Amino acid sequence: MAAPQLEVRALDKNYGSVHALKSFDLTVNKGEVIGLIGDNGAGKSTFIKILSGVHRPTSGAMLFDGKPQRLRSPRDAMALGIETIYQQTAMVPSMSIMRNMFIGRELRTAGPRGFGYLDVKRMGREAVAAIADVGLHLRHPETLVRDLSGGQRQGVAIARAMHFRSRILILDEPTNHLSVKETLKVLEYVERAKAQSITCIFISHNLHHVEQVADRIVAMARGRKVADQPVHELSVDRMIDLIG
């Protein structure tokens, strides 16, 4: 059997005297949708910040496709195909859809990164195509993200992740502050990602949303993993017990 896509072993993280993550283990296979649940302060955010390269673990190992990797920055994580969509901070509202799609990975006609001349035409074309791929219809790449609804923003963020061929997609509370209709849209985007065998780690307080899209539930409490089992073995009530 091939090595799991992601394996985390005995991950620890201290913030000063706060022990936010305690010997956390996790194995994720390609194409799985993991529902990561837990109350505030359970260590979910700490774990995904480490996985996305924003924070470094105090100790422990992370293996991608069986190879140990050290993530020193979000760019390292992105290079491995790990894309994180944060609840509030995924987009720059004052910038256009196109600019948002390519932040930090702009297409250039000339020049090295940081000194490059932008290929605005190609960025516009690719942005529109990528957004259409997730089933969202926004034909004008110049539209400001500020003018989009919350669900559309999540759609653009997911389109961005899929466009850059990310292999592991981390969604942090993607359905927060969304209407029922828009929530369904976002869950649909996750289904589409899954259909393209993109691995998803779905974090939400809304256990009904988790139940709908996840294959497996990983529950956390006080920095530890307290459960890890297929979703059909769990009811929402049982999930509430686990994280309480």
Add this chain to the structure above:
Amino acid sequence: MRHVKNVLMRPEVSALAMLIVMVIVFHFLSPAFLTYGNFQVLLQPIPEVALIAIGVTILMIAGEFDLSVGSTFALAPMVMVLAMAAGWGLELGMVLGLLAASCVGLVSAFVTLRIGLPSFIATLGMLFMVRSLAIVISGGFPPPFPRELDLWWIVGRIDLFRVSVIYLIVIALLLAIWLRRTDFGSWIYATGGNREAARDMGINTAMVKTVCFVLCAVLAGFAGMIQTFRIKAIVPTMGTGFELTAIAAAVIGGAALTGGIGSVAGAIIGVFVLAFIENIIILTRVDANWFRFAVGALIVIAVALNHLTRHMAARIKIDEEAD
């Protein structure tokens, strides 16, 4: 409709409208306004003020303030003139002056980004410290400016303008292209628009802000040199109050105090708006003390107009956006 919306979305559009209205109204207020002689005088200090305003605007887009530009405006030419008096020559003097300015920018960046003070406080401190430095190194008696120097290449007269206008145009064009058409420019807008998001996408936001701090200080220092060349004298108190003029110009030109919004064109338009107001007050012989009142009123009106146009632009619905 799409194009109307795109134009209204540009940050400098309401300032430009205001500027056009001002020209028309001022033309009727004073027949001397739209005359060759008047513009010859009016355009004199424009390159200097505009260079500062552009720097302040770019830094503001990145989400930070610089209140010390007026002091840097004095320090850089002071270093240059002292170096020249010590026999180092004009070129080396300019390089040293600009290096001094970039040090000011680096210190502001360090205090803001490493120590974590708001840039408003950090650069307020720099305003006093740098001004004091400019006076101290001059020893109270700045050396006389070498009048025999040939400075045509930078402040020579070409008809209505001075050569410095060409420097302004070239610098403004380059910086406008840098902001709008390069990846680094995009990072500046992203950093100021949502620092967390920019960082999460792998942008080194501290580096982006540091570059903007240094650029802002260097532009202010270069502007101070142009003024020194133009008036052929160095005074350690030169540029006092310019920080507020520059911020006023940036804000009138559509830059957002919260970062992420603004343009080079807006900064220049803002500078012209302020220059025209000052000019018309002189031409119509209104008590000059009204100038500050007019500037204050303009800032409020300009920002209100900005909000209004953006609101209008947002209300222009484009069909498929209804999704």
